[in-house]
Amino acid sequence: MAFINLDARCLYTVLICGLFNCISSFNVEMKVNPPRDFQIIDLGYLGCLYLQWRPPLLLDNFKECSVEYELKYRNLGGERWKTIITTKLYYKDGFDLNKGVEAKVHTLLSECTNGSGFQSSWSEATYRTHLEGNLETKIQDMNCIYYNWQYLLCSWNLSSHVPLDTNYHLFYWYDGLDRATECDKYIIFNGKNIGCKFPYLKSSDYKNFYICVNGSSHSMSIRSSYFIFQLQNIVKPLPPDHLALTVKDSNDIDLKWDVPKGPIPARCFIYEILLSEDNSTWVV
Ligand SMILES: *[C@@H]1O[C@H](CO)[C@@H](O)[C@H](O)[C@H]1NC(C)=O
Ligand SMILES: *[C@@H]1O[C@H](CO)[C@@H](O)[C@H](O)[C@H]1NC(C)=O
Secondary structure: OHHHHHHHHHHHHHHHHHHHHHHHHHHHHHOOOOOEEEEEEEOOOOOEEEEEEEOOOOOHHHOOOEEEEEEEEEEOOOOOOEEEEEOOOEEEEEOOOOOOEEEEEEEEEEOOOOOOOEEOOOEEEEEOOOOOOOHHHOOEEEEEEEEOOOEEEEEEEOOOOOOOOOEEEEEEEOEOEOOOEEOOOEEEEOOEEEEEEOOOOOOOOOOOEEEEEEEEOOOOOOOOEEEEEOHHHHEEOOOOEEEEEEEEEOOEEEEEEEOOOOOOOHHHOOOOOOEOOOOOOOEO
């Protein structure tokens, strides 16, 4: 008798727990549909990608709710997801196209009940550019400097693992250009492109600047390299103008200079002076 009672109570508990689990997961996951047709779209902007989706089909009892989307994305293999909450149906950001991209989005509903909100399961998408050629065929040691906040110059070294007929080409894009544009003034060494002198760049600061250097050869595929930076972070100012040194007596030396010419405001500069009396020890 005692045994039977115990069994029945256990069974009852199991049933209640099972039912409860089912209700709570039904509220959180099942009822709200995820966004539809989630896609990662590459319009050829060398790393600026659009993540876009269509609204979920909503059941009648959610019609009153306010709808938001939580979007998470990262480069493949990256540690941290970037998280965005938006009411829009797209988002755009810059990605490192040397790697793939993964992203997911789900629907968030709020203000439809007095309790907590609802969320859907995730819609997921991944993207990878078609990377041909093996890693050794990439350019080496890319270096870009924005001289005096006026002239952008990039240079690179050739890979030593490519056929003799290989040449490289640089393309760039930033928000404001219609399409990815090829460098029109290469720096050439022994018939090969080893750098680019950019033209005047209009409204190009404080936004992502995207570069792709790809290559071609008749006998093998050459791996493309992608870069993203912001121009104001790679500025190298000119040295001060008109440096003049006046020796008044052995204890009194005047050093004067002018602010370097160009678009950088005088208040942005600080100067460093190196002094030596005997050419062997220098003082800062
Ligand atoms: C939430 O809704 C339930 C059922 O509609 C109602 O009984 C309850 O009073 C509400 N609570 C609040 C805090 O509005
Ligand atoms: C190099 O990249 C540009 C811009 O994306 C593209 O138009 C061109 O076809 C590419 N060239 C090669 C050889 O892959």
